Amino acid sequence: MGRQLLLDKVNVAGINTYDVYRKEGGYRSVEKALKKMTPEEVLEEVKTSGLRGRGGAGFPTGMKWSFIAKPEGVPRFLLCNADESEPGTFKDRYLMEKIPHLLVEGMVTSSYALGANQGYIYIRGEYMYVLRILEKAIAEAYQNGWLGKNILGSGYDFDLAVTCGAGAYICGEETALIESLEGERGNPRIKPPFPAVKGLWQNPTVVNNVETIAAVVPIINDGGAEYAKIGIGRSTGTKLISASGNINKPGVFEIEMNITVEEFIYSDQYCGGIKNGKKLKACVPGGSSVPILPHYLVCKTAAGQDRLMSYESLADGGFATGSMLGSGGFVVYDEDQCIVRNTWNFTRFYHHESCGQCSPCREGTGWMEKVLHRLEYGHGKMEDIDLLWDIQRKIEGNTICPLGDAAAWPVAAAIRHFREEFEWHVNEPVRCLEKNYGLVAEKVFEPVTA
Amino acid sequence: MPLVTIDGKQIEVPEGTTILNAARMIGGDVVPPAMCYYSSLKGSGGKCRTCLVEVSKGSEKDPRPMPKLVASCSTTVMDGMEVKNKTSDRTLDARKGVVEFLLINHPLDCPICDQAGECDLQNLAFEHGMEHSRYEFERREFDKIDIGEYIKLHMTRCILCYRCVYTADQLTEKREHGIIKRGDQSEISTYIQNALDNDFIGNVIDVCPVGALTDKTFRFKSRVWYTKPMDAHRNCSKCSGNAVVWMIGNDIARVTARKDQYGEVKEFICNECRFEKKEMSDWTIEGPRHINRHSVISANKYETPIPEHTTLLNKA
Numbered sequence: 178m179g180r181q182l183l184l185d186k187v188n189v190a191g192i193n194t195y196d197v198y199r200k201e202g203g204y205r206s207v208e209k210a211l212k213k214m215t216p217e218e219v220l221e222e223v224k225t226s227g228l229r230g231r232g233g234a235g236f237p238t239g240m241k242w243s244f245i246a247k248p249e250g251v252p253r254f255l256l257c258n259a260d261e262s263e264p265g266t267f268k269d270r271y272l273m274e275k276i277p278h279l280l281v282e283g284m285v286t287s288s289y290a291l292g293a294n295q296g297y298i299y300i301r302g303e304y305m306y307v308l309r310i311l312e313k314a315i316a317e318a319y320q321n322g323w324l325g326k327n328i329l330g331s332g333y334d335f336d337l338a339v340t341c342g343a344g345a346y347i348c349g350e351e352t353a354l355i356e357s358l359e360g361e362r363g364n365p366r367i368k369p370p371f372p373a374v375k376g377l378w379q380n381p382t383v384v385n386n387v388e389t390i391a392a393v394v395p396i397i398n399d400g401g402a403e404y405a406k407i408g409i410g411r412s413t414g415t416k417l418i419s420a421s422g423n424i425n426k427p428g429v430f431e432i433e434m435n436i437t438v439e440e441f442i443y444s445d446q447y448c449g450g451i452k453n454g455k456k457l458k459a460c461v462p463g464g465s466s467v468p469i470l471p472h473y474l475v476c477k478t479a480a481g482q483d484r485l486m487s488y489e490s491l492a493d494g495g496f497a498t499g500s501m502l503g504s505g506g507f508v509v510y511d512e513d514q515c516i517v518r519n520t521w522n523f524t525r526f527y528h529h530e531s532c533g534q535c536s537p538c539r540e541g542t543g544w545m546e547k548v549l550h551r552l553e554y555g556h557g558k559m560e561d562i563d564l565l566w567d568i569q570r571k572i573e574g575n576t577i578c579p580l581g582d583a584a585a586w587p588v589a590a591a592i593r594h595f596r597e598e599f600e601w602h603v604n605e606p607v608r609c610l611e612k613n614y615g616l617v618a619e620k621v622f623e624p625v626t627a
Numbered sequence: 628m629p630l631v632t633i634d635g636k637q638i639e640v641p642e643g644t645t646i647l648n649a650a651r652m653i654g655g656d657v658v659p660p661a662m663c664y665y666s667s668l669k670g671s672g673g674k675c676r677t678c679l680v681e682v683s684k685g686s687e688k689d690p691r692p693m694p695k696l697v698a699s700c701s702t703t704v705m706d707g708m709e710v711k712n713k714t715s716d717r718t719l720d721a722r723k724g725v726v727e728f729l730l731i732n733h734p735l736d737c738p739i740c741d742q743a744g745e746c747d748l749q750n751l752a753f754e755h756g757m758e759h760s761r762y763e764f765e766r767r768e769f770d771k772i773d774i775g776e777y778i779k780l781h782m783t784r785c786i787l788c789y790r791c792v793y794t795a796d797q798l799t800e801k802r803e804h805g806i807i808k809r810g811d812q813s814e815i816s817t818y819i820q821n822a823l824d825n826d827f828i829g830n831v832i833d834v835c836p837v838g839a840l841t842d843k844t845f846r847f848k849s850r851v852w853y854t855k856p857m858d859a860h861r862n863c864s865k866c867s868g869n870a871v872v873w874m875i876g877n878d879i880a881r882v883t884a885r886k887d888q889y890g891e892v893k894e895f896i897c898n899e900c901r902f903e904k905k906e907m908s909d910w911t912i913e914g915p916r917h918i919n920r921h922s923v924i925s926a927n928k929y930e931t932p933i934p935e936h937t938t939l940l941n942k943a
């Protein structure tokens with residue numbers, strides 16, 4: 178196992194309580210920042226660390242923080258995005274459930290850098306029990322003087338509250354999150370203005386992922402330069418990966434971003450290889466929104482180099498032969514899995530989660546789902562494959578928020594790399610039903626052959 | 628003042644002008660279609676995506692083209708910006724896609740829809756749509772719900788432009804309707820099936836680009852192209868009293884606000900003028916209302932004076 182900065186203490190008994198967390202060195206970053214550093218110095222450390230947003234887009238956090246507008250007399254806000262709804266991603270839940278104080282500590286230190294006096298953690302409605310855990314941690318932090326007025330006698334005030342959504346993936350999009358937090362319908366806003374200028378209640382606001390905010394703690398404790406030594410290139414530090422699918426050891430792993438994908442999948446330290454001795458068929462390395470990779474592009478890039486678990490290496494080759502690190506939702510498929518079925522499943526999700534504001538996403542996601550359903554259930558036509566390609570092409574880039582792209586990319590990648598499998602569904606409807614459902618198709622309905 | 632070029636035509640516009648409004652200042656072919664933007668409604672626009680255009684040069688300072696097509700109704704111009712509307716294949720292709728998306732779940736019941744003949748979606752589909760649909764599934768349908776005495780909501784036809792929501796928000800005392808549910812299940816609805824009965828709520832009918840909100844006092848009375856629009860006014864204590872009365876013979880079939888060439892109302896009218904003043908004695912008729920667009924409404928030639936030879940023929 179490589180170095181761990183976030184989950185190193187995760188197995189210490191009682192680490193979810195304040196006393197143990199503090200004894201293990203918790204809240205040192207707040208002491209250091211508030212007593213010995215100016216907000217600008219904290220920001221500088223984060224810039225030096227090269228930390229990139231862990232919510233999906235990988236935008237450099239220090240740069241994002243430096244964009245926040247600072248008009249006189251206008252409050253600023255730090256919002257923690259704990260909506261974590263991307264299929265295949267469950268790292269934030271693990272972190273908040275196991276070490277809730279790490280997030281609270283990160284919120285105080287980060288807000289100090291931004292000059293924000295109020296923060297909110299926006300958590301998805303399905304994580305209600307985690308919300309209780311966070312509420313308890315926040316109460317403990319107030320009792321011990323890490324939150325509230327005049328923290329550590331520094332003159333800095335910071336209040337923190339946790340609020341929950343009602344089960345909408347779209348509320349993870351930062352401006353929809355802000356709308357929802359304001360009590361409005363969770364529709365993404367049209368940008369610009371960006372939240373850094375006009376966010377929560379039209380005030381300057383930074384939205385960061387749970388893991389991003391937690392990573393600020395080791396950065397301040399050990400220094401940005403120390404953090405930047407871990408990893409490779411512009412992928413500095415450690416990253417939490419949620420590993421799932423046909424692997425021996427599904428779960429959350431903290432990795433240094435210079436390990437190879439091959440090591441991650443096959444080594445016993447991480448996923449422990451493909452389950453039941455099967456062969457690898459495909460992999461979605463960064464959550465349901467990113468392009469799927471066929472087995473021959475998972476461990477090696479198109480140029481034949483080892484693929485690493487880094488932002489750059491996973492994206493090597495662009496969408497033609499690469500993918501994205503995204504939110505780190507790493508899903509592995511073995512030889513028995515059906516790509517058409519998987520694509521339909523993902524598309525069903527986006528159809529269900531579209532907010533419905535803009536026409537390409539509202540109408541296109543439903544249409545794609547219906548066509549994929551038809552293909553998967555043996556009623557597809559050869560033209561459907563090109564039709565799907567055309568629909569996704571007309572959604573991508575033409576919508577208000579990136580959910581449209583997120584719905585289009587998985588469909589495009591599946592067709593790009595697995596076209597034969599789509600064709601097989603058209604040509605062999607009975608066999609594909611038998612394979613995927615163990616059904617004798619005739620007993621259910623008459624499939625239509627092409 | 629920023630100088631912007633749209634399809635090769637240049638204009639100087641005030642700081643903060645959107646591409647769409649700059650195009651409207653130039654006029655003619657360079658104007659992108661707009662289904663959700665409505666200049667007098669704050670916050671409208673950005674949703675339907677029919678107004679997407681290509682920005683081939685960002686500005687004088689940063690000439691890089693914008694990677695994605697942008698919604699012209701909600702993107703402000705920069706000095707030196709170059710925009711392609713009709714001259715961009717990407718724009719036309721994307722727009723064709725948007726029209727298709729707007730139509731796949733539309734009932735296409737124009738033959739029985741009151742809006743036919745003055746429907747923005749009809750015009751858009753005519754100009755930018757495909758000849759046939761590639762959609763082979765059941766279309767989405769909603770139950771019709773009753774929202775009061777004067778207004779009919781037919782959600783199945785709605786394209787979710789949100790204009791009626793902004794209208795109610797900005798023109799009436801209290802909004803009682805909004806969007807419920809999400810995605811393609813989103814629907815316009817009142818708060819627990821309330822009636823809409825604000826003084827100015829009738830304007831939602833005029834801002835609706837399709838036939839989702841129609842005038843109950845006019846429903847199924849006539850095809851619009853058999854009626855004659857006349858500018859008319861009356862003394863009204865609630866609104867300007869400037870309206871259009873749509874006549875069949877010497878009867879007033881319906882009353883609407885006056886719309887400009889982009890189908891937008893500049894002076895909203897009150898419910899009393901719209902729904903309750905249907906007698907000739909209520910109004911001072913000013914003369915025929917010029918309908919700006921190529922419209923079937925002009926087809927009944929209500930504006931054309933009877934040519935001489937017909938009179939001669941009649942005499943003969």
Ligand SMILES: Cc1cc2nc3c(=O)[nH]c(=O)nc-3n(C[C@H](O)[C@H](O)[C@H](O)COP(=O)(O)O)c2cc1C
Pocket residue numbers: 229230231232233234235236238241258259260261262263346347348349350351352384385386387389390578579580583
């Ligand atoms: C549809 C959609 C859903 C998203 N969901 C999440 C989410 O659940 N958690 C998250 O951290 N970011 C999510 N994001 C990304 C956020 O918009 C935002 O970029 C992120 O919170 C920024 O934090 P970071 O800079 O720390 O990564 C989502 C984006 C989109 C478009």
Ligand code: SF4
Pocket residue numbers: 347364365530531532533534535536538539576577578579580581
């Ligand atoms: S892309 Fe989809 S989710 Fe995003 S604003 Fe448009 S309809 Fe809503």
Ligand code: FES
Pocket residue numbers: 660661662663664672673674675676677678679698699700701
């Ligand atoms: S008019 Fe611009 S998006 Fe609808």
